Amino acid sequence: AQKVTQAQTEISVVEKEDVTLDCVYETRDTTYYLFWYKQPPSGELVFLIRRNSFDEQNEISGRYSWNFQKSTSSFNFTITASQVVDSAVYFCALIEGSGSRLTFGEGTQLTVNP
Amino acid sequence: KAGVTQTPRYLIKTRGQQVTLSCSPISGHRSVSWYQQTPGQGLQFLFEYFSETQRNKGNFPGRFSGRQFSNSRSEMNVSTLELGDSALYLCASSLGATGVGETQYFGPGTRLLVL
Numbered sequence: 764a765q766k767v768t769q770a771q772t773e774i775s776v777v778e779k780e781d782v783t784l785d786c787v788y789e790t791r792d793t794t795y796y797l798f799w800y801k802q803p804p805s806g807e808l809v810f811l812i813r814r815n816s817f818d819e820q821n822e823i824s825g826r827y828s829w830n831f832q833k834s835t836s837s838f839n840f841t842i843t844a845s846q847v848v849d850s851a852v853y854f855c856a857l858i859e860g861s862g863s864r865l866t867f868g869e870g871t872q873l874t875v876n877p
Numbered sequence: 878k879a880g881v882t883q884t885p886r887y888l889i890k891t892r893g894q895q896v897t898l899s900c901s902p903i904s905g906h907r908s909v910s911w912y913q914q915t916p917g918q919g920l921q922f923l924f925e926y927f928s929e930t931q932r933n934k935g936n937f938p939g940r941f942s943g944r945q946f947s948n949s950r951s952e953m954n955v956s957t958l959e960l961g962d963s964a965l966y967l968c969a970s971s972l973g974a975t976g977v978g979e980t981q982y983f984g985p986g987t988r989l990l991v992l
Contacts, residue, residue, distance in 0.1 A: 806985060807985045807986065808969075815978065854920065856920075858977075861977050862933065862977070863908065863910070863932070863933055863979060865910075865912070865920075865969075867920040868919075870919065
């Protein structure tokens, strides 16, 4: 069965620091999809990125970057020069094989202090 | 394009009652999924609807049900409410064309409190 682990429950940084959120996944399928979502206090899950298992290219979008490594089953997320507005809970999630069901990690609460 | 909308945003019910939550997907999206979020269990998949048919189902009791209408709008119903049903219920929509690994876009959620 699939599983997503986010070992960091809470992270607190000072503004402008870089921060990396870890995500480790388990799946028996060779085809799968990985996602990151952001959940601000309002509660809505905001989509950040989707990667499929055949595309190990790292991605950068502004201050955000993602490092996908199949060898270690990890899909880590880095925020460069963090800002107070980045404070939120971040979820890593997985869809296996031919499915459509998202399996979420426990989430990491990121607090960026001014 | 308008995002996913959910109504109502907040609900207070008492044990034993039933509740119906509504979700309108992004225009053009035909798949709607529902998730329950609680502090103890995290985010858990309830079910997915596509073309008015349940395409996927999570591990929840039969008290949880849903349906989808021809305009892709969806409702979920919880009967005989229990205290443990207090949660944030999130609806997500996706194109639904392939039903495989598609990006799901979430609504603001309905916060249900059962007393």
